[in-house]
Amino acid sequence: MNKTLILAKREYKAAVRTKGFIIALILLPIFMGGSFAVFVLLKDKVDLNDKKIAVLDHTGEFGPYLNRTAEYHNQNEIFNEEGEKVAPSYFFEMIEVNQNDPNQQRLELSDRVRGKEIHAFVQIGKNVLHPNPNDEQSRIFYYAENAALDNVRGWFNNIINNRIRELRLLELGIEREQVQDLFYWVSAEGMGLVSLDTKTGAVKDARQSSELQSIMVPYILILLMFMMLMMSAVPLLTAVMEEKSERIAEVLLGSVTPTQFMMGKILGSLGVSLTTSAIYVAGGVFMIRRMGMGDIIPYELVPWFFVYMLLNIIMVGSIMAALGSACNDSKDAQSIQFPAMFPIIIPLFVMMPVIMNPLSNFATGISLFPLWTPMLMLLRQATEVTIPTWQPIVGLIGILLFTFLSVWAGGRIFRSAIIMQGKKPKIGTLMRYIVKG
């Protein structure tokens, strides 16, 4: 068997047989997807405790409306079809406004909130129907312990503004029955583009565009590739450093050339990441189909994902192995690891702007830089917009050239540095190794 493959087989077995690998295999998606899963699971888990809100209504107009609305809400909006309670009941307590000492009154109400007697209190300025800028009486204040994130505030905002608008329209003499239609909000629904089915020649309906598909699919693909890099290519730095410092490298060099040595390690890592990603991709597809959401899976991207990932691991792996060969101990490796990882992390920083606007000059330009093409081009391909066909092809050529260059330069550093002891991995030294070989 080819020596590179024998080395790769050993690397693969050594990595896959460890308990750490199995644990990482299980834990990584849990950690990475954990926050999303928690969000999904807890999305519907709302606080069902009844809420009482005190109201300081300076207009004196809103009391009966608020009570009526709360009563309607409590009767009609808090139970699902099975009769289960799914939202809290709301109650209003109208407080007579103390004009002489409003601060004292607010303090007392705040103490009642702290004492959990009431959930919040609201101060409605007397000029809210005809507001003036910079006038405190034209504003509504919602006082609560976590006012910024309080769902009740959102509900209250809605009902109070509906009423304010109703009152303003009534003043204009518009019938109340017309008001509901006036406030009916028609949302612009996101749709993909209509296309022609190449087999049947029929026009295919556009798919409804969802946030889940627009953001989650690209997000998961990129995160998966990033995980693979972190699991297989990045650890090559310390793995090579260890083999050098434990003097295994020179023993191996008695039987293999430095290039075989380096490529064996990279191919071993590649095998590990292929195994892991195949498990994740297959598992992910299975789960999504079981959840009845099979149509959001971008099957046409799966080959691109694997091609990009393989090249990315060879590209980053050869750089990491070369850097590892220049390190003498774990201290050297630690000091070089963050600067070495920085370029790999950059795609994660620019992910959102690229997803939001995949056709911008910024997104196009940054996705054509070979080191970032695998993650960012894939990210753009995974969004719902159609990116020009030439771009992934040019990107792929760029990656192929850059991979070739990094394997070549990495190999030259590797064979020079792997048995050098005591020399710090400085950029100048590494460059000299590349030039001199």
Added chain:
Amino acid sequence: MSVIALDRITKTFGNHVAVDALSLEVPKGSIYGFIGPNGSGKTTTIRMIMNILYPDSGTIQIFGKEQTGSRLDQVGYLPEERGLYKKMKVKELIQFYAELKNVPQPGPLADSWLEKFDLTPWANKKVEALSKGMSQKVQFTITVINQPEIIILDEPFSGLDPVNAEIIKEIILELRDKGSTIIFSTHDMAVAEKMCDFIFMIYQGKKVLDGTLKSIQEQFGQDTIRIRTEGGPKALKDIAGIEKMNDFGQMQELRMEQGTDPQEILSVIMKKTRVTSFEITSPSLNDIFIRIARPEKTEHHE
């Protein structure tokens, strides 16, 4: 026929010339000993032969051809500082290296070597469980598993107890008898004297000795007296014609100045004390080594 031929190879690290225009021919089937003080260039030379380092100038030929990586299967190499994959099982590790050397059936071969070194009970234990001596035997095994035509051993006996050193020595001789050419570096002059067909000494990157022990000793002539007396070293002081005395406790070695008559020295000593043994001989390899590389000159880094 030479299996290895170095022709004026030079290697520098920064401003330091580690190996300086070194030429050497190693005949097939011989045991060639590399000696020299620490930092003199032995390991650098060996690494260049192994194609791990590349000479700045000069050529290296193995089996008459400029070497390439593909030649490596016929060359076994035991580096001076050696490590093993600690988490691998012993037999698995030996098989792995055997596969790298293109051994067709690594399993049975690994078993036979494990048996030879009494390591069979350890075959399925992890390498990290082995003692230092056992690890060294495993390292030696992976170097010679395919009985390569050339075996290069950098300090093969360092750290070994006498029993294990004896086992390794016997196997080296056995491999030579089967046709392998052995090169080894050592600091143990007695081993070099007893085992090597040829001795090669490198000092400050340059070749200073190369040849059989006899031819090397002849270069220095019979200028050494080994003597045992009842008076010991005290009785041997201040004698005209003695350049240097090396005291071994029970026996002293005297180096004579050029042109000195040993009979005259004997008669002077006999006047001072009773002589129990007197031998005129060539200098030992140890003495030759020290004459060339005085201790104050030796500590350079390779």
